[in-house]
Amino acid sequence: ASEENTPEEEKPIEVKAADLISAYDENEVSADSTYKDKTLTITGSISSIGVDVADRAYIMLNDENDEYAILGVQCYFEDDQKDSLAKLKEGNTVTVTGTCEGEVVSVSVKKCQIVG
Secondary structure (H helix, E strand, O other): OOOOOHHOOOEEEEEEEEHHHHHHHHOOOHHHHHOOOOOOEEEEEEEEEOOOOOOEEEEEEEOOOOOOOOEEEEEEEEEHHHHOOOOOOOOOEEEEEEEEEEOOOOEEEEEEEEOO
């Protein structure tokens, strides 16, 4: 039997929203090689909760160390996860798991789920 992990079995990379934002702010190429297309478990403070133009529910995690930071972590949720967002409020600290898509306007994370 092979000892190699398939991508589905890899443990998520645990990272604070602030550190993820800093990594992309400092060097997008390096951050992509570390985080893009990987499953991340991200902890951060919610700066906004909303729905985008494509009717995708999201929360935005901000850099709690820099209230003026432009870059954030935008975590998108599938329709079956929307109910889990109803209990959240701006300012809550939350942990989500999802797949990093890299930086668009913000650091984009898709297929998110609330952890815990």
